[in-house]
Amino acid sequence: MPAERTAVRTSVLGVRHHGPGSARAVRAELERLAPDVVLIEGPPEADDLVPLAGSPEMEPPVALLAHVPGEPSRAVFWPFAAFSPEWQAIRYALDAGVPVRFCDLPAAVALAYRRDEGEEAPADPIGALAAAAGYDDPERWWEDVVEHRAGTTPFEVVAEAMAAVREGRAPSAREARREAYMRRTLRRAVKDGFRDIAVVCGAWHAPAFTDPQPAAADDRLLRGLPRVGVEVTWVPWTHGRLASRSGYGAGVTSPGWYEHLFTAADRPVERWLARVAEVLREEGLPVSSAHVVEAVRLAGSLAALRGRPLAGLDEVTEAARAVMCEGEEARVELIRRRLVVGERLGRVPGDTPMVPLQRDLRAEQRRLRLKPDAADRDLDLDLRKPLDLSRSRLLHRLALLGVPWGTPLQARGRGTFREPWRLAWRPEFDVALIEAGVWGTTVPDAAAARAVAAAEADGVALADVTSLVERCLLADLPTALPRVLAALSARAALDPDVTRLMAALPAMARARRYGDVRGTSADGLDAVLASMLARIRVGLPSALTGLDDDAARDLLRHLDAVHAATALLSEEDRREWLAALRGVAARDDLHGLADGRLTRILLDAGELDAEEAARRTALATSAGQEPARVACWMEGFLAGGGLPLVHDRRLLGLLDRWLCGLSAESFIAVLPLLRRTFGRFDAPERRAIGERVRAGGGPKAGTDEVDEERAAGAVLTVLTILGRAGE
Structure with missing residues (x-):
């Protein structure tokens, strides 16, 4: 100088x-x-x-x-x-x-x-x-x-x-x-x-x-x-x-609007309202150029009335609300989210100082063509495709590291190969990645080390370790799975609470199928599952003893989950489970809820025929039973839906006779239980049951009567499909 x-x-x-x-x-x-x-x-x-x-x-x-x-x-x-x-x-x-x-x-x-220095606010x-x-x-x-x-x-x-x-x-x-x-x-x-x-x-x-x-x-x-x-x-x-x-202390209310003012130095109002029209059109809303012209005029008039040098955000928003949005606040909120605040995510150079874990993630994002974006973006993965399967594994691994870039959504349909996600990148994820760098230099290594540390931590609950097994399989972490399974086996062997074992088993059963759906090895899982199921079968009789109403409902929720999970296991495991249920169902000291639920499970599984189910229903609803216990039995039996009453006239008749035989006081006492039970039925089930009762009760329901004239059209359609319409 x-x-x-x-x-x-x-x-x-x-x-x-x-x-x-x-x-x-x-x-x-x-x-x-x-x-x-x-x-x-x-x-x-x-x-x-x-x-x-x-x-x-x-x-x-x-x-x-x-x-x-x-x-x-x-x-x-x-x-x-x-x-x-x-x-x-x-x-x-x-x-x-x-x-x-x-x-x-x-x-x-x-x-x-x-931050707790007690200083005054700025x-x-x-x-x-x-x-x-x-x-x-x-x-x-x-x-x-x-x-x-x-x-x-x-x-x-x-x-x-x-x-x-x-x-x-x-x-x-x-x-x-x-x-x-x-x-x-x-x-x-x-x-x-x-x-x-x-x-x-x-x-x-x-x-x-x-x-x-x-x-x-x-x-x-x-x-x-x-x-x-x-x-x-x-x-x-x-x-x-x-x-x-x-929550940013130096933040502004409208960063998107401010960016627009900075980049559109000439005619900012006209350009802004044109962008508003574009956003609304993308949502399928009819917005024409005439709307834009009228909104610009209105914004200018409002600014003049208020003595402002230029129409500000308040004026353009009011103009858009009146002219383009027809007063609908939902449309105004869309403009606020997409434009006024905006969804822009910045980008830093590749030579920016980063921990190795951050660099590995950036490489994975490029390889899998998953660009970080601040806006919510739905991603529907097909696990049969190698690229989508790799994307799924990356998202699950990041979740294990405390970086929830993706949120799993409920899959539509029954296919297990579909996995929908909602992605949104947040700046604080970089902090989480920096802190997660202590677990490893690559995403899979760090996720595996984090999962093992969590499974082997002192005082970790059995359900948490079970969840980790499932997440390791979803994330494809074969190096972590054996140690997590060992921790699970140790926790399960030392846990005397059958209810906790029942709560843990469904997730394990779901995890077992990932080897087929995702191509992930689940070696060692069968032995742990068999051990847990055996302990549940042994402890089930004592677990069903001396229950009050709330405890019975809680246990039956776990019982239903375990029963559904056994459908994912081997035939031998399924048979042994049903045998254990038959043994428990033969007891006469069960809570009414448990007795009715076990009867229904065995009936649906084919372990009881209709005759035996009707006999048990008759015993449960006999005159010697307390009305409250009968109502509990019915709640347990009908928890799976009302189809048995639709298709089995004897069951409907037994229930009908029991209800008709109640005194006024007993009916009032059991009405809340019955209302809760029948309120869970689907509307078509309730309607069909009501029609049968109106037709004259269970035994004489009108299914034997056929209106041949009304049925003729349906018969002709079926014959046409079969190629026999001329017969």
């Missing part, structure tokens, strides 16, 4: 952290000033990362992430959007070849302090200035004064206004430390020989750079501050995380 330049010129550009008008003004002012160094509010540990912002692969929104290794809760982000003044200052400096330094308190110091200078100007909305005031302002932004006036707001207000301890460090960074820049210095910081801090605070006082304030080890990198960010409603 020229030696004759001895005087120091410091230009302080106080801005709002995210605003298109501020961003344009900062860029224009820096080009006018041509400083030889730019100081920006941010962590000084990131100085060496600034050159990455000039990479063509870097696409905002992005954020600087500082975190304490090993403590995921201690992390802080500095987000930047294309319309952030600090981002434009960085890009100007890189384009002009000017050095950039961050001047905020180091992240190592900021993260050493916990001031809201924008709100104070808006109130002084007669505005009830700080966002609207800032837009009118800065974001929609024609010409340059008066940074000196902004600094004077902030000084007036700060007058008489003592900064908090944290703010005092931050501003002391900012002044120290400015002095260091002067000491290093820079003579034309531009500072880009939050407007609130602008007066701090003109504060005649001596260096010694700042040094005393900063001396002895605690520090922690931190790592800093760039990570992708989203517009949703820039929104104030996400």
Whole structure:
């Protein structure tokens, strides 16, 4: 730099952290000033990362992430959007070849302090200035004064206004430390020989750079501050995380709108409403160019009535609501989600500092053609296809690592090869990946190590280990499965509670079939399943003893689940299970719910014929039984649906006679149980039962009567299908 330049010129550009008008003004002012160094509010540990912002692969929104290794809760982000003044200052400096330094308190110091220091909430200078100007909305005031302002932004006036707001207000301890460090960074820049210095910081801090605070006082304030080890990198960010409603303290209400204002300098209202029309058309809504013209006129009229220099977000939203959305708030919410906030996800260069696990995931995303996206995206996988199967395994592995990029959805249809997901990438997943790096350098290795550690942890519940077995099979982790199965076998052998074994077995039975559906080896699973089922069979009689109503319902829920799961096991296991149920069903001390449910299960499985089922029903509904027990028996027997009453006239007749024989008091007592039982039937079942009763009761139901005239059409159709219509 020229030696004759001895005087120091410091230009302080106080801005709002995210605003298109501020961003344009900062860029224009820096080009006018041509400083030889730019100081920006941010962590000084990131100085060496600034050159990455000039990479063509870097696409905002992005954020600087500082975190304490090993403590995921201690992390802080500095987000930047294309319309952030600090981002434009960085890009100007890189384009002009000017050095950039961050001047905020180091992240190592900021993260050493916990958030429970009891400091007062930061001031809201924008709100104070808006109130002084007669505005009830700080966002609207800032837009009118800065974001929609024609010409340059008066940074000196902004600094004077902030000084007036700060007058008489003592900064908090944290703010005092931050501003002391900012002044120290400015002095260091002067000491290093820079003579034309531009500072880009939050407007609130602008007066701090003109504060005649001596260096010694700042040094005393900063001396002895605690520090922690931190790592800093760039990570992708989203517009949703820039929104104030996400909890971001410096967020704005409308990042998508602000990006539009920044990128569409000419005719922003017309271009915005054209985008609104495009979004609505994509949803199949009829929006014409005439709608756009009328909405533009209405927005302009509203802005004129309110004395605004340009139609703001309020005006264009009201115009869209009235003209394009026909007053429907659901359509307005769609516009807010898709455009006002937006769904943009940034991108960082490949040479950004990352832990190996992050790099492995990026390689997997490229290989599997799964691009991260902030917007919700449904993905229907066909597990018969190698690419989709690999995608499924990756999503399950990430879930084991605490990175729920995908959320499984309920599959439509009966095919087990379909696996629907909903994908949405969140910025905090990068923090989770950094922390998960301790488990391994690749996604499968880290997921396997994490699963084994969770299965072998002290005090882990049997159901949790069972879930891990299922998840290891879904994620195809053959190196982890043997150890997780060993942990499961040990837990099952030591667990005396039959109910917990019953709760764990269905997931194991489901996992057993993955070897067929997903091509995953489930070696060792059969032995564990057989052992668990054998212990359930042995412990079932005692588990069904001495139950009250609530305990009986809870146990029968597990009993139904185990019975359904045995359909996925071998024929021998199924036969042994049904034999155990037959033995228990022969007891006469069972709770009514259990007695009725076991009878129904055995009937549906073909272990009881209709004659025997009718005999048991007659015994259960005989006059010597308490009405409450009979109602419980019926609840258990009919829990699987009312088809037996539709197809078996004897069962319906027995139930009908029992109900007709109840006294008024007994009927009132059992009515809640009966209503709950019959209320679970499908509507066609209830209708068919009612028609049979109306036709004269169970034994003489009208199924033997055939209306030949009404049946003739159906008979002709069947004969036509069989090719025998002429017979």
